Amino acid sequence: MKKVVLSVVAAVAFAAPALAAxxxxxxxxxxxxxxxxxxxxxxAIMTDYMFRGITQSAHRASVAAYFEPRxxxxxxxxxxxxxxSESIDFPNHAAAExxxxxxxxxxxxxxxxxxxxxxxxYPGGQCFSGGTFTGLTGAQACSSFNAGGNFQxxxxxNGNVVKADVSFFEAYAKGTYTVNDSFSFGGSVYYxxxxxxxxxxGTYVAGTAKYVLPSTVMLPLGxxxxxxxxxxxxxxxxxxxxxxxxxxxxxxxxxIPYTSYxxxxxxxxxxxxxxxxxxxxxxxxxxxxxxNAFTSDHTASGVAASPINGFGDSSNWCSAWFVAKLSxxxxxxxxx
Numbered sequence: 001m002k003k004v005v006l007s008v009v010a011a012v013a014f015a016a017p018a019l020a021a022x023x024x025x026x027x028x029x030x031x032x033x034x035x036x037x038x039x040x041x042x043x044a045i046m047t048d049y050m051f052r053g054i055t056q057s058a059h060r061a062s063v064a065a066y067f068e069p070r071x072x073x074x075x076x077x078x079x080x081x082x083x084x085s086e087s088i089d090f091p092n093h094a095a096a097e098x099x100x101x102x103x104x105x106x107x108x109x110x111x112x113x114x115x116x117x118x119x120x121x122y123p124g125g126q127c128f129s130g131g132t133f134t135g136l137t138g139a140q141a142c143s144s145f146n147a148g149g150n151f152q153x154x155x156x157x158n159g160n161v162v163k164a165d166v167s168f169f170e171a172y173a174k175g176t177y178t179v180n181d182s183f184s185f186g187g188s189v190y191y192x193x194x195x196x197x198x199x200x201x202g203t204y205v206a207g208t209a210k211y212v213l214p215s216t217v218m219l220p221l222g223x224x225x226x227x228x229x230x231x232x233x234x235x236x237x238x239x240x241x242x243x244x245x246x247x248x249x250x251x252x253x254x255x256i257p258y259t260s261y262x263x264x265x266x267x268x269x270x271x272x273x274x275x276x277x278x279x280x281x282x283x284x285x286x287x288x289x290x291x292n293a294f295t296s297d298h299t300a301s302g303v304a305a306s307p308i309n310g311f312g313d314s315s316n317w318c319s320a321w322f323v324a325k326l327s328x329x330x331x332x333x334x335x336x
Contacts, residue, residue, distance in 0.1 A: 036071055036072045036073070037069070037070070037071055037072075038069075038070040038071075038072065038331055038332050038333075039067070039068065039069050039070065039331065039332050040066075040067075040068040040070060040329065040330070040331045041065075041066060041067045041068065041329075041330055041331075042065070042066055042274075042327060042328050042329035042330055043063070043064060043065040043066075043327065043328055044063065044064045044065075044325055044326065044327035044328070045061070045062075045063050045064075045325070045326055045327075046061065046062050046063075046064070046323055046324065046325035046326070047061055047322075047323050047324045047325070048060065048061070048062065048321060048323045049062035049064070049086055049087070049088065050265075050282050050321065050323055052204065052232060052234055052263050052284075053232075053261075053263030053264070053265070053282050053283065053284035053286070053318060054263075054284070054286075054291070054294075054295060054317055054318050055317045055321065056086065056088045056089075056090070056097065057086075057087065057088050057089045058089035058297075058298075058299050058317070059316070059317070059321065060089055062086055062087045062088065063086070063087050064084065064085065064086040064087070065084065065085055066082060066083065066084035066085075066099075067082065067083050067084075068080055068081070068082040068083075069081055069082075076106060076107045076108065077104065077105070077106050077107075078104065078105040078106075079102075079103075079104050079105075080102060080103060080104075080105065080116075081101070081102040082099070082100070082101045082102060083098075083099070083100060083101075084098075084099040084101075085097065085098050085099070086099075088122070090122060090125070090162075090166070090298075091128070091156060091160060091162040091295070091296045091297065091298035092122075092125035092126050092127065092128065092162045092163065092164055092166060092296075093124070093125065093126050094122035094123065094124050094125040094166070095122075095123050095124035096122075096123065096124075097120060097121070097122055098121045098122075098123065099118060099119065099120055099121070100118075100119045100121065101116060101117065101118040101119065102116055102117065103115050103116015103117065103172075104116065110177055110178045110179070111175060111176075111177050112175065112176045112177075112178070113173070113174065113175050114172070114173070114174040114175070115172070115173050115174075116171075116172060117169065117170065117171050117172070118169070118170045118171075118172060118190075119167070119168075119169045120167055120168055120169075120170075121167045122165070122166050122167050125150070125162075125163070125164040125165055125166060126150045126151075126164050127142035127150055127151050127162070127163055127164035128154065128155055128156045128160070128161055128162050129141040129142050129151070129154075129155070129161045129162075129163075129242065130154055130155045130161065133241065133244040133245065133246050133253045134241050134242065134244065134253075138151055138154055138155075139151040141242060142163070142164065145163065145199075145240055145241070145242040146163075146165065146197070150164050156296070156298050157298070158297075158298065158299075158300055158301060158313050159312065159313065160292070160296040160297065160298060160300065160312070160313065161242070161243065161296060162296040162298075163197055163198075163242060165197050166196045166197050166198075167197060168192050168194050168195055168196055168197050169192060169193075169194075170190045170191060170192040170202075170204075171190070171191050171192075172188060172189065172190045172191075173188065173189050174186065174187070174188040174189075175187055175188070176208075181212065181214075182211060182212050182213075182214060183209075183210070183211050183212075184209070184210050185207070185208065185209040185210070186207070186208050186209075187205070187206065187207045187208070188204075188205070188206050188207075188208075189203070189204070189205050189206075190202075190203070190204040190205075191203050191204075195236065195237075198239045198240065198242075198243060198258075199237075199238070199239045199240030199242070199243075199255060200236055200237040200238055200239045200240075200255075200258050201236075201237040202234060202235065202236050202237065203234070203235045204232055204233070204234045204235075205232060205233055206230060206231065206232030206233075207230070207231055207232070208228065208229070208230045208231075209228065209229055210226055210227070210228040211226060211227045211228070212224065212225075212226045213225040213226060213227075219270070221272060222272070223270050223271060223272040224270065224271040224272070225268065225269070225270050225271070226268065226269055226271070227267075227268045228266075228267060228268070228269070229264070229265065229266040229267070230264065230265050231262070231263070231264040232262070232263055232264070233260065233261070233262045233263075234260060234261055234263070235260045236258035236259070236260050236261075236294070237257070237258065238255045238256065238257045238258070239255040239256050239257075239258060240254075240255050241253065241254050241255050242255075243255060243256055243293075243296075244256065245293075245308065245309075245310050245312075246310075247307075247310030247311060248310075248311075249305060249306065249307045249309075249310055249311070250306075250307030250308060250310070252307075252308065256293060256308040257308065258290075258293070258294050258308070259286060259287075259290040259293075259294070259308065261284050261285055261286040261290075261318075262284065262285050263282070263283070263284040263285075263286075264282075264283060264284075265280050265281060265282045265283075266280070266281050267279050267280030267281060274328050274329055274330050274334055275326070275327070275328050276325075276326070276327050276328075276329070277324075277325070277326050278323075278324070278325045278326075278327070279322070279323075279324050280322070280323050280324075280325070281320070281321075281322050281323075282320065282321050282322075282323060283319070283320040283321075284318045284319075286318040287304065287306060288304040288314040288315050288316060288318070288319070289304035289305055289306035289308075289309040289312065289314065289315075290306050290308060290309060291315040291316075291317055291318035291319075292304060292309050292312055292313050292314065292315035292317075293306070293308045293309040293312065294318075295315060295317050295318070297313065297315035297317050299315075299317075300312075300313035300314055300315040300316075300317075301313055301314065302314040
């Protein structure tokens with residue numbers, strides 16, 4: 001009988017908070033609802049900063065960092081904004097690459113999608129132009145082609161030209177399908193109406209695959225390991241007249257048709273807690289001549305002839321390269 005009475009009292013206490021307070025019975029507050037907000041952030045140091053098979057740091061070491069606030073509308077839909085920065089070595093002497101991006105990430109079971117936009121901002125650039133094929137002086141060419149008025153008095157030392165402002169925007173769509181704990185694959189497409197502010201449109205399509213070694217593979221300190229690879233193709237349009245060329249090999253005074261190209265990478269890495277150590281081989285099928293025409297490489301030398309490069313310099317910025325990268329990636333969950 002005593003058990004029945006106590007059960008009734010307990011039931012009344014939880015059903016009527018005022019009565020419970022009167023009886024001075026301690027109540028445990030319900031747990032606070034989980035916040036829909038999350039934050040991801042991290043940094044990296046690498047022996048080279050590669051972008052679609054082309055160095056952004058003149059084959060020198062680079063550092064990077066990012067911060068990404070996220071909002072989970074539901075278990076299957078996330079919105080995000082991000083800010084990242086990388087050290088670079090560009091022909092126009094830009095101070096750094098600063099990226100602004102954002103989008104949504106819906107998921108459908110094992111399929112994760114990502115739709116958004118990315119703005120590559122390169123502040124502090126200087127304009128180098130001889131103005132030879134535009135009918136303008138170098139200073140006029142720098143101003144007329146929306147390249148900024150910071151004219152540096154002519155061509156780069158190796159004869160290349162470059163705008164002060166090479167910032168540009170891309171829209172993207174990505175998808176990743178996780179087959180199981182070991183294997184995943186995906187694809188992506190990016191589009192820009194004005195790659196590197198050159199006047200040329202660009203569409204980039206890529207595929208990726210990753211294999212995570214099973215946990216039965218014994219590694220020190222409980223580390224993990226993986227193999228991964230990527231392959232892509234960048235279709236590129238025609239530049240504006242700022243980058244025009246007239247030579248015995250080809251005359252493109254109104255702009256040069258950039259060479260579309262394929263790129264790929266293959267590597268392996270180790271993970272431990274929030275750290276990743278990645279070793280990767282990169283390569284493209286872009287010739288040293290057409291690489292120079294596309295990048296305006298200020299470190300290029302020698303001679304590499306092609307219609308869009310004339311008898312210009314030879315660039316190794318698009319050649320085979322090996323990169324080691326150490327990164328740390330965290331979220332709020334890692335800090336709890």
